[in-house]
Amino acid sequence: xxxxxxxxxxxxxxxxxxxxxxxxxxxxxxxxxxxxxxxxxxxxxxxxxxxxxxxxxxxxxxxxxxxxxxxxxxxxxxxxxxxxxxxxxxxxxxxxxxxxxxxxxxxxxxxxxxxxxxxxxxxxxxxxxxxxxxxxxxxxxxxxxxxxxxxxxxxxxxxxxxxxxxxxxxxxxxxxxxxxxxxxxxxxxxxxxxxxxxxxxxxxxxxxxxxxxxxxxxxxxxxxxxxxxxxxxxxxxxxxxxxxxxxxxxxxxxxxxxxxxxxxxxxxxxxxxxxxxxxxxxxxxxxxxxxxxxxxxxxxxxxxxxxxxxxxxxxxxxxxxxxxxxxxxxxxxxxxxxxxxxxxxxxxxxxxxxxxxxxxxxxxxxxxxxxxxxxxxxxxxxxxxxxxxxxxxxxxxxxxxxxxxxxxxxxxxxxxxxxxxxxxxxxxxxxxx
Numbered sequence: 001x002x003x004x005x006x007x008x009x010x011x012x013x014x015x016x017x018x019x020x021x022x023x024x025x026x027x028x029x030x031x032x033x034x035x036x037x038x039x040x041x042x043x044x045x046x047x048x049x050x051x052x053x054x055x056x057x058x059x060x061x062x063x064x065x066x067x068x069x070x071x072x073x074x075x076x077x078x079x080x081x082x083x084x085x086x087x088x089x090x091x092x093x094x095x096x097x098x099x100x101x102x103x104x105x106x107x108x109x110x111x112x113x114x115x116x117x118x119x120x121x122x123x124x125x126x127x128x129x130x131x132x133x134x135x136x137x138x139x140x141x142x143x144x145x146x147x148x149x150x151x152x153x154x155x156x157x158x159x160x161x162x163x164x165x166x167x168x169x170x171x172x173x174x175x176x177x178x179x180x181x182x183x184x185x186x187x188x189x190x191x192x193x194x195x196x197x198x199x200x201x202x203x204x205x206x207x208x209x210x211x212x213x214x215x216x217x218x219x220x221x222x223x224x225x226x227x228x229x230x231x232x233x234x235x236x237x238x239x240x241x242x243x244x245x246x247x248x249x250x251x252x253x254x255x256x257x258x259x260x261x262x263x264x265x266x267x268x269x270x271x272x273x274x275x276x277x278x279x280x281x282x283x284x285x286x287x288x289x290x291x292x293x294x295x296x297x298x299x300x301x302x303x304x305x306x307x308x309x310x311x312x313x314x315x316x317x318x319x320x321x322x323x324x325x326x327x328x329x330x331x332x333x334x335x336x337x338x339x340x341x342x343x344x345x346x347x348x349x350x351x352x353x354x355x356x357x358x359x360x361x362x363x364x365x366x367x368x369x370x371x372x373x374x375x376x377x378x379x380x381x382x383x384x385x386x387x388x389x390x391x392x393x394x395x396x397x398x399x400x401x402x403x404x405x406x407x408x409x410x411x412x413x414x415x416x417x418x419x420x421x422x423x424x425x426x427x428x429x430x431x432x433x
Contacts, residue, residue, distance in 0.1 A: 031340045033107075050427075059077075063138065066137060079121070080123065082121040090161065090162045116365050147178045160367070165238075168193075225306060230253045230307060235297055240333040255273045307331060314337055332354060366385060369389075403417050
């Protein structure tokens with residue numbers, strides 16, 4: 001008799017983790033669509049198409065653990081729209097992943113790709129897992145098995161995954177390798193965010209934060225804000241957050257506070273974000289960094305500053321705390337950190353919002369560059385990547401900013417107007433049958 005132990009990691013059926021009071025992200029995504037659709041008088045049938053994903057895949061798959069036991073994990077891959085091209089979007093490993101979260105993220109990816117006008121639709125994936133509890137070998141087996149489970153709906157012409165929360169270039173390398181092994185030949189274009197040695201793009205690691213930097217520069221110029229001496233607060237000190245802090249500091253801004261999942265640090269006089277990152281890497285936490293005081297993630301959002309960068313998870317700025325936000329500009333490095341109710345409060349207060357589907361679109365833009373380089377087998381210099389990214393982000397910012405002025409609406413609604421018009425046009429031209 002087989003005595004192998006089996007443990008099943010059940011998914012949450014609602015839109016948030018158990019015990020969470022955060023808003024359902026997919027309902028937030030749908031409300032954002034409705035606000036823009038209502039403004040441009042989009043026909044109800046088209047809005048109905050855009051409110052739902054084209055495809056949702058839910059898989060349950062086993063992974064053998066280091067001790068010989070077997071755990072069964074839940075994973076998702078959602079394709080929201082392929083009207084403008086293959087689906088594109090990351091894969092996250094997190095214990096609070098839910099189907100509604102993945103649907104929302106896939107939806108936001110559609111608008112993000114459309115805002116920066118690259119030929120992709122939106123996709124997203126996730127596994128319900130705390131990767132910090134897995135060994136390197138278990139993480140590799142999890143990654144390879146998940147790709148095998150979703151292989152039927154991904155591919156360089158169908159759906160191209162990428163890194164997201166708790167995934168990185170090594171995980172992308174395993175996933176690309178497994179897909180290629182299953183196919184029988186190397187397919188670098190199936191995954192972006194890969195290591196350089198496997199067809200990754202120069203500039204990809206900094207792309208999300210650099211795209212945000214380009215947007216902040218344009219917004220500062222448009223509103224008369226001087227970045228030299230401007231104060232910055234960053235919630236979330238992962239890849240996007242810590243690089244955004246460093247790049248903005250390089251533009252002359254003063255970083256007052258940053259945080260990770262364990263809490264944050266604050267100094268009214270500012271501090272060096274690079275030194276803070278080194279401290280975090282050495283100690284596993286930001287807490288205790290010299291010259292700073294501890295601050296919670298919630299309180300950090302309410303620190304008076306010129307530029308607030310939410311770079312953590314969704315649902316951080318809500319109706320409950322929006323009125324206490326004291327930033328002049330918010331640049332969303334995270335996906336979905338602000339609810340529609342909070343948007344209205346912030347807009348009424350005169351806060352300039354650089355929404356996620358614009359501000360953090362640098363990542364997917366350089367993912368597109370990587371995919372294009374993989375397809376043609378010809379690679380660009382980092383200067384070429386940054387120059388092309390700058391052109392894309394400036395053009396996208398100007399399109400959204402002019403739309404906001406034209407309709408007298410906030411920047412998020414304007415970004416949705418730009419994106420929905422482009423996707424709706426593609427759907428109409430391809431035809432509905």
